[in-house]
Amino acid sequence: MRRLAAMLVLAACGAQPHYLGAPLPRACSQGDVERCAGWMAERDLVAGQLDVYDDPALQAYVQRVTDRLAHGAGLPRAPHVVIADHDGTYAAFGERIVIGRMAIEKLASEAELAAIVAHELAHVEGHHASMSLFGPDADATWLVARRDAEAIADERAVALLERAGYMPAAMPRALDASLDADDDEHPPRADRLAAVTTLAAGRTQGFEGRAELLQRVDRMVVGRDTQLGVRVDDAWVIATLGIALELPPRDVVHVDGDALILRHDRSALTVYPIGAAWARELASELDDRATADTALGPLTVGVAPPRSTSDAPIDKLQRAVRELLPQPAPGTWVVVLARPHGGVVIELAAKSDPVIRDRWLGGLRAASRAELAAAEPVRIALHHANHAETVRDAVDECPDPERALELDDPDRRLAEGELFKCTDR
Amino acid sequence: MRLVPALLLVACHHGSTGRPPAPLACAEGRVGKVTVDGGTAEDVPQLAVLEGTLDDEARTERISKVSTDLLRARGYAHAAIAVDRRTGCGVELVVHVTRGPRFVLSAITFDTDDELPAATRRATIEDALGTVNAVGGAYVEDRLTRALAALRRRYQDAGWLDVSIDAPRPVYDAARGQVALTIPIHAGPRFKLGTVVARGGRRSTRAAVIDALGLRGGDWYDGRVVREAIERARREVDERIELHLQLAPGRHAIDLEAVVGEPR
Numbered sequence: 001m002r003r004l005a006a007m008l009v010l011a012a013c014g015a016q017p018h019y020l021g022a023p024l025p026r027a028c029s030q031g032d033v034e035r036c037a038g039w040m041a042e043r044d045l046v047a048g049q050l051d052v053y054d055d056p057a058l059q060a061y062v063q064r065v066t067d068r069l070a071h072g073a074g075l076p077r078a079p080h081v082v083i084a085d086h087d088g089t090y091a092a093f094g095e096r097i098v099i100g101r102m103a104i105e106k107l108a109s110e111a112e113l114a115a116i117v118a119h120e121l122a123h124v125e126g127h128h129a130s131m132s133l134f135g136p137d138a139d140a141t142w143l144v145a146r147r148d149a150e151a152i153a154d155e156r157a158v159a160l161l162e163r164a165g166y167m168p169a170a171m172p173r174a175l176d177a178s179l180d181a182d183d184d185e186h187p188p189r190a191d192r193l194a195a196v197t198t199l200a201a202g203r204t205q206g207f208e209g210r211a212e213l214l215q216r217v218d219r220m221v222v223g224r225d226t227q228l229g230v231r232v233d234d235a236w237v238i239a240t241l242g243i244a245l246e247l248p249p250r251d252v253v254h255v256d257g258d259a260l261i262l263r264h265d266r267s268a269l270t271v272y273p274i275g276a277a278w279a280r281e282l283a284s285e286l287d288d289r290a291t292a293d294t295a296l297g298p299l300t301v302g303v304a305p306p307r308s309t310s311d312a313p314i315d316k317l318q319r320a321v322r323e324l325l326p327q328p329a330p331g332t333w334v335v336v337l338a339r340p341h342g343g344v345v346i347e348l349a350a351k352s353d354p355v356i357r358d359r360w361l362g363g364l365r366a367a368s369r370a371e372l373a374a375a376e377p378v379r380i381a382l383h384h385a386n387h388a389e390t391v392r393d394a395v396d397e398c399p400d401p402e403r404a405l406e407l408d409d410p411d412r413r414l415a416e417g418e419l420f421k422c423t424d425r
Numbered sequence: 426m427r428l429v430p431a432l433l434l435v436a437c438h439h440g441s442t443g444r445p446p447a448p449l450a451c452a453e454g455r456v457g458k459v460t461v462d463g464g465t466a467e468d469v470p471q472l473a474v475l476e477g478t479l480d481d482e483a484r485t486e487r488i489s490k491v492s493t494d495l496l497r498a499r500g501y502a503h504a505a506i507a508v509d510r511r512t513g514c515g516v517e518l519v520v521h522v523t524r525g526p527r528f529v530l531s532a533i534t535f536d537t538d539d540e541l542p543a544a545t546r547r548a549t550i551e552d553a554l555g556t557v558n559a560v561g562g563a564y565v566e567d568r569l570t571r572a573l574a575a576l577r578r579r580y581q582d583a584g585w586l587d588v589s590i591d592a593p594r595p596v597y598d599a600a601r602g603q604v605a606l607t608i609p610i611h612a613g614p615r616f617k618l619g620t621v622v623a624r625g626g627r628r629s630t631r632a633a634v635i636d637a638l639g640l641r642g643g644d645w646y647d648g649r650v651v652r653e654a655i656e657r658a659r660r661e662v663d664e665r666i667e668l669h670l671q672l673a674p675g676r677h678a679i680d681l682e683a684v685v686g687e688p689r
Contacts, residue, residue, distance in 0.1 A: 127471065313554045
């Protein structure tokens with residue numbers, strides 16, 4: 001009887017809808033679109049891509065900053081913070097805030113970190129994500145609404161800093177450090193800076209927390225994480241997964257983010273790492289597939305299937321969220337290698353010469369110790385100022401002064417013995 | 426002894442999150458306060474977060490419109506929002522919310538006798554995990570307008586090339602808080618596949634293409650099946666194959682021509 005009951009439980013679990021290897025939360029069956037989509041978006045980061053920066057202490061620290069801001073805002077609960085391993089910082093659906101590691105590295109104090117979080121928190125407070133789900137089409141009206149929401153989030157962030165006891169003047173500094181080129185969905189950079197500068201009005205009372213932030217980011221990876229793929233001599237090394245692909249001398253090598261593209265005449269191959277659950281799912285859905293156990297792990301070859309066209313509400317939502325995952329176009333010949341902590345997708349152009357293709361695939365192997373060491377990313381290393389000086393002068397002692405200058409305001413005055421950021425090489 | 430600094434750290438941490446929120450500085454040109462009349466901040470979160478921002482009357486008007494649309498998306502079909510401004514802590518906004526009755530979609534009737542499965546029609550128009558434009562959810566007119574454009578494409582892809590869909594007719598029942606929707610569809614004739622031929626390349630290649638396509642004249646036209654067939658043929662024959670579709674003159678049929686080109 002007990003065995004039968006266990007089997008029934010297992011059968012019931014099997015029937016439960018899943019997304020990237022995990023059962024869908026109750027929000028998805030209760031029509032709570034924001035929470036359901038938010039959960040899926042986080043699952044994409046964790047299990048679809050290798051895009052969560054694995055530093056529990058840093059995550060807990062940013063979460064505490066968020067809790068403090070949420071308390072000041074009077075929110076019933078603070079949003080959940082995820083540190084992404086890339087540069088995007090955004091408020092995801094369902095009370096989630098995604099902070100890009102590469103945004104954190106440029107900040108100079110806890111108050112500046114709070115400013116970045118406060119901007120996203122304002123989006124959560126204002127339910128701005130709902131506008132994407134239920135608002136107008138992505139036309140001119142939508143763009144105006146988007147720009148309004150961004151401007152409001154900037155300005156509201158100053159108020160959230162004040163309420164939580166942080167220094168309001170941190171907002172323009174944080175914005176200045178984190179803004180890149182202008183785009184259509186945000187007000188122009190100059191307007192954004194002018195608005196928050198007016199509201200902050202140079203007010204420097206409140207908590208700044210420079211030492212607090214710096215201590216938390218010591219040894220944090222800087223820039224793109226080279227463990228997700230980097231050229232080491234004549235091999236492309238994905239250290240996170242412990243593998244390497246040999247690069248034949250006469251082939252054309254092109255790197256696009258975490259993806260490597262190899263070309264030889266009309267043959268082409270694209271390689272990129274993905275999350276373990278996504279690798280398993282992709283492999284299991286390939287058409288005409290064949291799987292072999294190799295020394296590196298299970299390797300599946302097949303053709304990427306057409307995208308699902310199911311009209312079920314949950315499938316429509318999944319499709320919309322999943323569009324953002326790295327994936328082969330339907331009809332592409334694909335090889336998926338599953339590793340314990342992720343997977344590798346190898347896309348092969350249909351016209352590829354079988355000899356070239358086999359040579360490329362034959363070059364897939366475990367990375368050597370030396371290659372893994374060479375793929376180690378650049379990290380933050382804290383130094384103490386020898387005497388009172390500006391950051392611009394202090395970074396002369398860093399191994400890479402130019403890179404160190406990108407991590408702080410060059411004109412910041414440092415007191416003797418004060419910490420500043422260098423890179424470790 | 427090591428416990429003492431640890432306890433102090435814990436105390437500091439709790440102190441920072443547990444302290445009461447500090448008041449906002451009042452300043453000319455800044456929204457110092459937002460109060461909501463006739464509802465709660467949860468009804469108009471987009472307006473509530475204007476507290477602390479720069480006062481921008483035109484922007485506030487736009488946000489009011491967005492908030493109204495979002496209330497309507499929650500089923501308050503006749504929701505209205507007005508914003509008053511007064512001087513106090515800088516500028517103070519008073520948001521007057523009139524939600525009106527909440528309507529739930531009680532029925533969706535497609536006024537047509539075509540053979541597209543009713544479940545497909547319903548699924549194509551429903552939105553937001555079945556909470557919008559689905560029975561039991563809210564009726565949101567502009568989202569339905571967009572969904573009906575998608576439904577029209579769906580019909581055409583399934584062979585009803587001349588389909589037209591009239592504006593939906595909602596009937597409100599204020600006493601019950603329900604709205605029933607009728608959507609008139611004029612499907613017109615359903616088209617079939619006419620001739621299926623291959624052109625170009627060698628005879629054996631053309632035969633292989635036709636074989637790989639697996640399509641037969643006389644079958645109902647189905648865009649998805651045709652797209653899958655052409656992808657399959659390209660893969661199996663490994664040739665450049667272009668697809669030409671043309672209406673068959675005088676018949677409700679679509680002729681398909683696969684043009685075989687140079688090897689890929």
